[in-house]
Amino acid sequence: MTARWHNLEGSTAMRSEYSMGLPAGPALRPMREDTVGLADAATVVRELVVKPAMCGPNARLVAQIGDWTWDTVSRLCGVDAFCASDAQGVPTYLSFYYYELSGDAGFHLRTPTFGDRLQVVSTCYGFGAESILTLHRLAPLERGLPPTLTAQELHEQRHAGCLYVRTFNRWIQRGEAGNRDLQSAAPHGFQHQHLPQAPAQYSPRLAYDGARRQGGFTPAGVLPREACTLDYEVDMGRDLNGVGLLYFASYFDIIDSALARMWRRMGRTDSSFLARLLARQRVVFLGNTDAGAALSIELQRWVDAGDAAHEMFTVRVLERDTGRLLAIAELS
C-alpha cells in the first residue's frame, strides 16, 4: 500500500518519512479521494463522497454548504475566511445574510445520503468590500456536468436534478452589546475587485429586500391556510457555533423543528413529514441572539390559488420578549 497524500506541496517528503521501515498492509482497492481545486479565477470545483456528518433530514448539508462558501471565498479572495480579522486585528466573520436552496424532486436538500458522490461547483460575484455573493451547484458526480456556474444558469438555465444554492454573506463583527449587536466590517486583505458583478436582475437584494421591509415573505398567487406560533428556547447545548453566535445552520434546524411540530398539529404523520418535498427554502438572517433566548416561531401555511395540493410555508423567527425579528423564511 502506498500513502496517498493530497497536499501536492508537501506530499513527497511526508510520505517517505512516514513510510520508512513500517510494515505494508494487504493489497486494498484504492479509495477515491475527495478533490477540490480551481476551475478558473472565480470557480471552485469539488468532487466528494457524502458522509454522515453532512446529510440527512436535518440542516447538516446546509452547514456543509456554508463551509463551502467560506472555503470558496478563501480560495478566490485572498483572505482566510476561517480566521479573518480587520486591520486592527479584531475578528471578522463572513455571516450569512441570505441563504437560498433550490432543487427539485430529483435532488433537494434531503436527497444525498451516505456514500453518494457529488460534484459541487462554486463561484463568487463581487458586492463591494463588505459582502459577497456565492453560488453553488450540487449534482451527482456521474452526471459529469461541466465545471462552470453562472448566475444566468442558476436563474434561467438550470440543469434538472441539481441543487442550486445562493448565499449572500456580509462581513461582520460583534459590537459592544455582543450577539445582539453585529456590525459591518471589512477584513484585512479581502480582494473582490477581480470578481464579476452579478447582472442587476440577479441581485440577491431583489429576493430579500421586499420581504425584509415587510417583515416577512408574502408569496403571490397563494391562499392562506393554517397558522400557528410556537415557542422555542435557544439550546445552549447544541445551537451555538464555535465563536458563541447562534449558528446560521441552527436557524434551519429551529425552523424545521417548528414545522415538524406544526405538521403533527395538523394531524399529519411523521412519515409524511420525513417524505415532504420542499424543493426551495430561503432564509433571511436579520439578527442574532444569545444562548437561552426565548423565541417565537410564527408559521403560516399557504396553498396555490390554482392547485390546493401544492403548499408552501412562511416563517418568522422573533425574540419573544423584545419582538425583535431574527429571521424570515419561505419553504415551498
Add this chain to the structure above:
Amino acid sequence: MTARWHNLEGSTAMRSEYSMGLPAGPALRPMREDTVGLADAATVVRELVVKPAMCGPNARLVAQIGDWTWDTVSRLCGVDAFCASDAQGVPTYLSFYYYELSGDAGFHLRTPTFGDRLQVVSTCYGFGAESILTLHRLAPLERGLPPTLTAQELHEQRHAGCLYVRTFNRWIQRGEAGNRDLQSAAPHGFQHQHLPQAPAQYSPRLAYDGARRQGGFTPAGVLPREACTLDYEVDMGRDLNGVGLLYFASYFDIIDSALARMWRRMGRTDSSFLARLLARQRVVFLGNTDAGAALSIELQRWVDAGDAAHEMFTVRVLERDTGRLLAIAELS
C-alpha cells in the same frame, strides 16, 4: 493563480482542461490545504483547518470524528464504510457502540474553533469480522507531534493538550422491526486480519461491559448529589441521520441539552454551562429508535468524595413507554 488539485491521480488532466482560456485572477497568497494520508499500514494522518460545521458548544466535532472513524476504516480495511453492504447486497452500517473522548483543560471537545489547524492521527485495532476499534488523537498542528498512535499511548502515555478518542464500532443492519431491531452483520470485503490486536488490558469491553450489565455507569469514589429525569422527544427535524436512524451524534446533543436544562434547575448560569470543563465523555449506545419517540433522560450528579468541587454526571437515555435503555453516558 494556478489550480490546486488534491487528487494526485486525476489532477493534471483536470487542471489543464479547466484552465484553458480562462482569465487569471490577482496574485493571492496560497491557501494551506487539508491533507490526509497513510503514515503506515494501520495509521492515517490528517492535517486540517477547523470549520464552523465541525466545532462549537455542540456535538459537531463528535460527528466529524465519527466520519474520521469511517474514513480511517475505509482506508485501512478494503471496504468503503460509506456505502458498505453484505454479500447479498443489503446495506451494512458501521454503527457506534462505544464512544469515548478524553481531553484536558488545554484541549477538550469544545476547544477547537474556526481556523484552528489540527493534526489528527487515527489508527485501528482488529476485533473480528463484525467490529473494530479506532483511536484518534487531535492536537494543534503546531505541536508537531509524531504521526503515530497506539493504545498504550492513549491509556498510559498521553501528551497533554490533546484530545484522545476511542470509538468501538459494530457492523449492523436493520432487522424486520426497523430502527428498534438492529442486528450484527459482516460487510463484504472487510479486511481486518492484518490489523494489530489491542492488548487485553486496553479492550474497550473493559470500559463498557460492567456498565452495560448494570444498566448505567456507577463511578467509584464519588458521592451522589442532585438527580433529575427529563423528557425529550426525538426531533424528526434534526435528530436523524441520512439513512433514517437516530444519529449517534444526536445522542450527545440530546444528553447535552438535558444537562443544560438540569444546569438551570440547579440555579447555575448559562455562562457557567458554556464554560464547563467536562474533559471526559463516554457513551455506550445500546439501542436505536424512531423519529418522534418519547425519551426519558435520567441525569445524576456526583462529586468526588475527597473534593466536592470536582463533579461528574451520569446519564441514562430510555424509551419512555417501553423502558428500553438506549444509551448510558458518563461526563467527568
